[in-house]
Amino acid sequence: MEHLLKKKEIVGIFLRNNILVNRDVLNRLSQPNIVDQWHNALTTGTHPQELIAPKQTNSSVKITWQYDELPKKRSVQDFIDYFNARYRAIHKLLNGRQELQNLTSISRIRLKKEREKASIIGIIADKGTTKNEHIMLTLEDSTGRIKVLITKKNEQLYQQAKDLVYDEVIGINGTTAEDIIFAETLVLPDVPIQEPKRAPEEAYAAVLSCVHVGSALFEHEKFDNFLQWLNGTWGTPEQQAVVSKLKYVFVCGDLVDGVGIYPQHEKELAITDIREQYKEFARLFSQVPKHITLILCPGNHDAGRISEPQPKLSKQYAAPLYELPNAILTCNPCMLNIHSGEQFPGLDVLMYHGFSFDDYSECVPSIKNSGAHISDRAALVMKFLLQRRHLAPQHTSTLYIPDARMDPLVIEKVPDLFFSGHIHKAGTLQYRGTTIVAGSCFQKKTKFQEKVGHDPETGVVPVVNLQTRDVTMMRF
Numbered sequence: 001m002e003h004l005l006k007k008k009e010i011v012g013i014f015l016r017n018n019i020l021v022n023r024d025v026l027n028r029l030s031q032p033n034i035v036d037q038w039h040n041a042l043t044t045g046t047h048p049q050e051l052i053a054p055k056q057t058n059s060s061v062k063i064t065w066q067y068d069e070l071p072k073k074r075s076v077q078d079f080i081d082y083f084n085a086r087y088r089a090i091h092k093l094l095n096g097r098q099e100l101q102n103l104t105s106i107s108r109i110r111l112k113k114e115r116e117k118a119s120i121i122g123i124i125a126d127k128g129t130t131k132n133e134h135i136m137l138t139l140e141d142s143t144g145r146i147k148v149l150i151t152k153k154n155e156q157l158y159q160q161a162k163d164l165v166y167d168e169v170i171g172i173n174g175t176t177a178e179d180i181i182f183a184e185t186l187v188l189p190d191v192p193i194q195e196p197k198r199a200p201e202e203a204y205a206a207v208l209s210c211v212h213v214g215s216a217l218f219e220h221e222k223f224d225n226f227l228q229w230l231n232g233t234w235g236t237p238e239q240q241a242v243v244s245k246l247k248y249v250f251v252c253g254d255l256v257d258g259v260g261i262y263p264q265h266e267k268e269l270a271i272t273d274i275r276e277q278y279k280e281f282a283r284l285f286s287q288v289p290k291h292i293t294l295i296l297c298p299g300n301h302d303a304g305r306i307s308e309p310q311p312k313l314s315k316q317y318a319a320p321l322y323e324l325p326n327a328i329l330t331c332n333p334c335m336l337n338i339h340s341g342e343q344f345p346g347l348d349v350l351m352y353h354g355f356s357f358d359d360y361s362e363c364v365p366s367i368k369n370s371g372a373h374i375s376d377r378a379a380l381v382m383k384f385l386l387q388r389r390h391l392a393p394q395h396t397s398t399l400y401i402p403d404a405r406m407d408p409l410v411i412e413k414v415p416d417l418f419f420s421g422h423i424h425k426a427g428t429l430q431y432r433g434t435t436i437v438a439g440s441c442f443q444k445k446t447k448f449q450e451k452v453g454h455d456p457e458t459g460v461v462p463v464v465n466l467q468t469r470d471v472t473m474m475r476f
């Protein structure tokens, strides 16, 4: 009944907008999930025309993966199914790996009486240290749980195991005994070693994050320099030569500072209305030349649901962004393909704000003890997550939607470019053919950052040469 009413309402809106309700439209409306999706879109401001013929955007940017599941109530079973879905997805990546000989299930290992070599794939349910300082894991698959001992005598393996986090899926090869495996090899899903894909001609992408428009600490002057650079009136001749070939500007979340994000937030705001903040953002970004495509995803300061995947910014709050003719709004995270041409398949971009990064920066020993300051660890965390093929493996590291059908935070496709932000300091790293880039910010150090010892560096914009894959830091 509810669907029937929604369907009627949708048809009404179509007719009022003089859009023909043809057989194709009616066919699509016979699917309950389409009815929900369209109803939700129409009531949050999407024009009906966009539903039947999505707006054509720049052909050199294609969104290849996005998440548009509607919000609904979740149960405990959803969490169970979600972790099972994660297990299946990572299992697929690990299955068939040479290091995992004699792959079997945990229940079968537990039946073995004799010592034997075997491999398993499991999700880390527990991690602890024995009296003798060996690492003891509990791995779980759909058939059961088993203990895995990693002795500190195997130095390389031990160091690798120290970095393991709860809920990540790994492969183990070792020797079985009653109810335990003595690990010899630890296998992460990781990304394969590959040659970086290069664009056939010189072209550039700039990576921004955390613009925080509306904050009293917004860096007006530096942002103005950035806009002037884009318009060819700022920078050295070399910097102007780069911008003449700049095709893409990515903004990896925290477009605005938001309202009520933390206690007494209003004291640090110059614009206290979220809609006004987006209006100002749109005014600033309307000065970006129209031949440059803007790709905008939300972050934890933006309006709307912050559980990941975050939906693209809605017209309800961010209507002025929809008026920018060169802007593409995406969810967070998302996958895009950019710069494809007749001879070139394009580069695959994984775009993610980075809310989970703080956690790994602190709890992974090799990152924490890397010697890098807490604000310089973003690229290391991104590499760590690529190795896990997951944007937030540990349950507590971010807020997420426990989708029962699939784990949307699994990195299924290996990205050529991995763009993020959140840490407020730019960083970059090349890892196995993937160019990792963290954007900086346009907001001076907040009181909170001061308290927790973060050291943001404002107005630094990493610019990626899509032909050489080199990254240059532009300082405004």
Ligand SMILES: [Fe+2]
Pocket (backbone or CB within 6 Å): 209, 210, 254, 299, 301, 422, 423, 424, 441
């Ligand atoms: Fe931010």
